[in-house]
Amino acid sequence: MVKAILICAALAAASLTGCAGLSADVxxxxxxxxLSGERTYAIARMPSQEENADHPPFESVLRDELAKQGFGEAAGQxxxxxxxxxxxxxxASVGVGAKDCAPTDCVRPPDAPFSLFGGRAYQHALTLRFFERASGQEVYKVSAVSSDRDADPLHAMPALVKSALAKFPFDAPPDWRVKLRADGTSGVPxxxxxxPLQP
Known part of the structure; x- marks a missing residue:
C-alpha cells in the first residue's frame, strides 16, 4: 500500500514538473x-487590475493572441x-485518496507547505468572457487552468492565453486538453x- 502511494505521488509530481510536457485544461x-459582427473589443478592467503591475504585460500577451484570431482593439469608436x-x-495541493474507509472517517489532511519532490505546486487560471456591448449579453466564456512549480503568474500567462485561444471558439464538448511546447529559441509556447477530454 505504501509503495502504491509513493508511485502515485511520484507520478503527480512528475506531471507538475513538466516531465509530461506543458499542458492546460480548457x-x-x-x-x-x-461571435458575429465586427471583431473589435475593449478590455473592461476592474479597479484591482488597474493597480496591478502584472496587468499591462499580461494584456500585451493577450492582445497579440487576439490579433491572430482577427480581433483588434477599438480605436476611437x-x-x-x-x-x-x-x-x-x-x-495547489496534491491529495492521496483511500478507498478503504467509511465516509465519516475519510478526513482530508491539511495541505503540506511543500511537495514531495521539490518546491510547492501552483495552479494558474485564466478566464475570458466576451459580452456584446449593445445588449450586455455574454456570448462566449472560456477558462484555462495549468499547474507548475512557478509562483509567478506572468510566466504562466503565455501558455494560458495560447490554450484559451487555441480554438476560437471551441466546439462541443465543453472540456479540452491543450498540449504545448516551448520554442527552444524564444521560449514562447x-x-x-x-x-477533447473524455468523460
Missing part, C-alpha cells in the same frame, strides 16, 4: 458559439465586444495538440 461555457479578463495563481 473549459468553455458556450461550445460552438458564434465603440467596441463590438467588451472583454472581461480574470486570472489567479494560488498554491506553441500549441502541439488540442483534444
Amino acid at each position: 473549459h468553455t461555457a458556450h461550445p460552438s458559439a458564434t 465603440p467596441a463590438h465586444y467588451l472583454l472581461s479578463v480574470a486570472y489567479e495563481t494560488r498554491p 506553441g500549441v502541439v495538440s488540442v483534444k
